[in-house]
Amino acid sequence: MEEPTMPSHVEIVEVGLRDGLQAEPVFVPTEEKIAIAKALIAAGLKHFEATSFVSPRAVPQMADAAEVIAAVRQPGVLLSALVPNAKGAERAAEAGVDAMVVFMSASESHNLKNVNRSRAESLRGFADVARIAADAGIPVHGAIATAFGCPFEGIVPVDTITDIARQYRDLGIETISLGDTTGMATPTLVKERCRALAKAVPDAEVALHFHNTRGVGLVCVYAGLEEGITRFESSLGGLGGCPFAPNATGNICTEDLVYMLEETGIDTGVDLEALIEVAKRTERAVQHGLPGQLMKAGPRLKTYDMESVRTAAG
Ligand code: COA
Ligand code: ZN
Numbered sequence: 001m002e003e004p005t006m007p008s009h010v011e012i013v014e015v016g017l018r019d020g021l022q023a024e025p026v027f028v029p030t031e032e033k034i035a036i037a038k039a040l041i042a043a044g045l046k047h048f049e050a051t052s053f054v055s056p057r058a059v060p061q062m063a064d065a066a067e068v069i070a071a072v073r074q075p076g077v078l079l080s081a082l083v084p085n086a087k088g089a090e091r092a093a094e095a096g097v098d099a100m101v102v103f104m105s106a107s108e109s110h111n112l113k114n115v116n117r118s119r120a121e122s123l124r125g126f127a128d129v130a131r132i133a134a135d136a137g138i139p140v141h142g143a144i145a146t147a148f149g150c151p152f153e154g155i156v157p158v159d160t161i162t163d164i165a166r167q168y169r170d171l172g173i174e175t176i177s178l179g180d181t182t183g184m185a186t187p188t189l190v191k192e193r194c195r196a197l198a199k200a201v202p203d204a205e206v207a208l209h210f211h212n213t214r215g216v217g218l219v220c221v222y223a224g225l226e227e228g229i230t231r232f233e234s235s236l237g238g239l240g241g242c243p244f245a246p247n248a249t250g251n252i253c254t255e256d257l258v259y260m261l262e263e264t265g266i267d268t269g270v271d272l273e274a275l276i277e278v279a280k281r282t283e284r285a286v287q288h289g290l291p292g293q294l295m296k297a298g299p300r301l302k303t304y305d306m307e308s309v310r311t312a313a314g
Contacts, residue, residue: 182242185210
């Protein structure tokens with residue numbers, strides 16, 4: 001069998017400030033969010049899903065969306081933000097985001113939980129979002145949540161994903177992200193869904209968004225790489241989780257992802273040591289430990305003084 005060709009460069013979309021923080025019970029001060037974002041930019045990250053223009057009653061942590069965008073915007077950095085409806089699109093356009101991300105769940109029940117409306121209602125609203133965004137000259141990306149399984153319905157048929165992707169395309173959306181809200185993706189499902197999308201919407205750019213809930217997040221990335229995917233969403237320290245899904249845990253961890261990619265010979269443009277320092281800072285900001293592994297173990301070739309470890313003498 002022929003070896004799959006790996007890409008030479010991958011774009012990482014840092015979603016820690018959005019997916020990462022949205023379920024955190026303690027409000028992280030706006031100044032701290034901005035400082036974390038700037039430190040991440042200094043570490044080499046260039047694309048952020050930086051916040052959500054959702055209802056601040058639904059997700060209080062995102063109430064400062066406009067301030068975060070205003071303070072972090074800069075040339076060479078792409079700031080996208082989640083937008084659930086026309087009101088969100090107006091707020092996002094006014095704040096000056098570089099891209100709006102509409103989102104709906106592949107499963108009806110999770111869409112009802114997450115945005116309090118059916119998928120059909122969500123899609124109708126996205127037509128308004130697309131119009132507001134076009135008037136402001138801002139591109140729209142489309143996210144599909146519960147794309148690999150739903151915590152309420154179980155299996156999500158692949159045809160549901162391709163149907164939503166076609167509806168996104170009909171709205172002029174060319175970048176589509178498959179979100180694994182509760183960590184139900186497996187490498188087999190990743191391959192199946194990437195191939196189905198490549199057929200259904202061949203012109204779309206597909207990004208993958210995994211959560212490490214069942215420990216196979218990076219394996220799913222590897223499966224995506226083998227399918228030619230070059231954009232992955234991750235969260236520093238492995239922060240993250242959807243507040244409107246049971247047992248939702250963190251995204252795949254950005255440092256761990258950078259480590260795996262760079263050790264595979266794939267360029268990310270990110271300084272791993274600098275990123276680890278930002279993850280440690282973020283741990284202090286959210287006031288609890290994070291699941292990231294590189295931030296604990298350090299890079300592979302980190303060496304220790306032999307005197308620092310006791311000898312196993314009997
Ligand atoms: N930004 C700010 N406020 C908004 C808003 C937005 N995008 N959309 C609606 N609101 C406000 C309305 O103005 C209204 O306020 P009022 O009562 O003071 O007049 C209130 O929210 C209710 O509006 P309604 O359209 O009836 O919304 P809803 O209560 O059915 O909630 C959503 C729908 C989509 C706004 C809400 O469920 C939501 O924000 N969900 C986001 C979920 C999320 O971020 N999940 C994690 C990411 S996957
Ligand atoms: Zn997510």
